[in-house]
Amino acid sequence: MAEETEFAMGAKASCVDGPGGKVIRVIIDPATKTVTHLVIEPKHRVGSGRLVPLDLVDSAAGGIRLRCTVEEFGMLEAAEEMELVDDVMGGLYGPMGGTPPVQAIVEDVVPRGETDIERGEPVHALDGEIGRVHGCQVDPDNHRVTHVLLGEGHLWGRKEVSIPVSAVTKVENGIWLNLTKKQVEDLPPVG
Helix, strand or coil: CCCCEEEECCCEEEECCEEEEEEEEEEEECCCCEEEEEEEEEHHHCCCCEEEEHHHEEEECCEEEECCCHHHHHHCCECEEEEEEECHHHHHHCCCCCCCCEEEEEEECCCCCCEEEECCCEEEECCEEEEEEEEEEECCCCCEEEEEEECCCCCCCCCCEEEEHHHEEEECCCEEECCCHHHHHCCCCCC
């Protein structure tokens, strides 16, 4: 069996001819529990994050390699969209006349029918929150999520806790498990 691929939030991704950026979100098809895209924020935050389809992603020791050039990476679909809305409240209190102020709202782009996991989202056991998402492990052959990774700073002091995806009941405003805190504590350590 091939080694599982780990997509940790904050992992560095490089293009074939230079730097890419870092992983800030993972896009998942909840019906099949497969990863479809990584959202990668460009190095030095130049431009917005990009939706990178998983078929452009190679995992490598020490990071993630993208099968595209820096230029091609920059042309991928933006992972955020900005919407300008009239700032109604500001208009009420602003100077008389003139144009009403406009407020920019930036929203994360998530392909229809899919959901995303961001760094630091809460992980909920049956008896309360147990920690924050650090990333996920994926089967490289079919891109199915095999484990959700809890980051440092959770209850048990281990560097990382790996929770089998079979324990995940839903991904909505965090990750929800069908395990208690004690059952998560008893999971084997990450190898």
